[in-house]
Amino acid sequence: MYGIHLLGEWYGCPTNEPLLTHADALRELCRRAVDDAGLTIVGDRFFQFEPQGVTGTVLLAESHLAIHTWPEVGFVTVDVYVCNYTTDNTQKAERVFKALEAALKPARKRFQAIERGGREIVDDEPRRAAA
């Protein structure tokens, strides 16, 4: 049982986009993207910064989605982490990631896909992954 963790940093998103500025709008987008991808929501929590900016997570049966926005500079970070326990959820995670990217419209982006160990793996060595 392995997991895949998709990490994005998105630059040049439209600064006046309500999806970046308002927690309710971003929460709705995230829940819809997860639902459309066929992942299972078990909870969420979003926080509205003042005067703007949002931080939020959607808890999944398969692990989690996390997102943070800095609308004043059009910057967003996003995490989609799924465990592949009974089935391979990688494509579903990628679908969520792409739906959020299509909605938030970054002009430039940085992407990392981190393979996470599963409960069967033994690996005692600390490591620093290439950033």
Place this chain on the structure above:
Amino acid sequence: MYGIHLLGEWYGCPTNEPLLTHADALRELCRRAVDDAGLTIVGDRFFQFEPQGVTGTVLLAESHLAIHTWPEVGFVTVDVYVCNYTTDNTQKAERVFKALEAALKPARKRFQAIERGGREIVDDEPRRAAA
């Protein structure tokens, strides 16, 4: 402005440990670890799986903590992600990570520290980091 994202997979945690099995106990541990490290909680959400297991997140002004437990096999995954916007929060993130590890007592572990881009970085190239 950069960020650091600490990812752990912990094996061989005590399977009858309430911190692994009960959402309320794990939530209290996570909130205390974050608070003790001097990071700022802006919300949290924890979900109790039946018959056991927990998934949860603590939203931070500095980004987030996320944790998932599989007590039936003594397995835990943890994420501590902090942005270093106005100050370097790396040591605080490491302090949270170590406090959780000390409480959950993994026999074996896998660790990755991922450097995440900040809002000043431009990098168009997708990449796959070494896992």
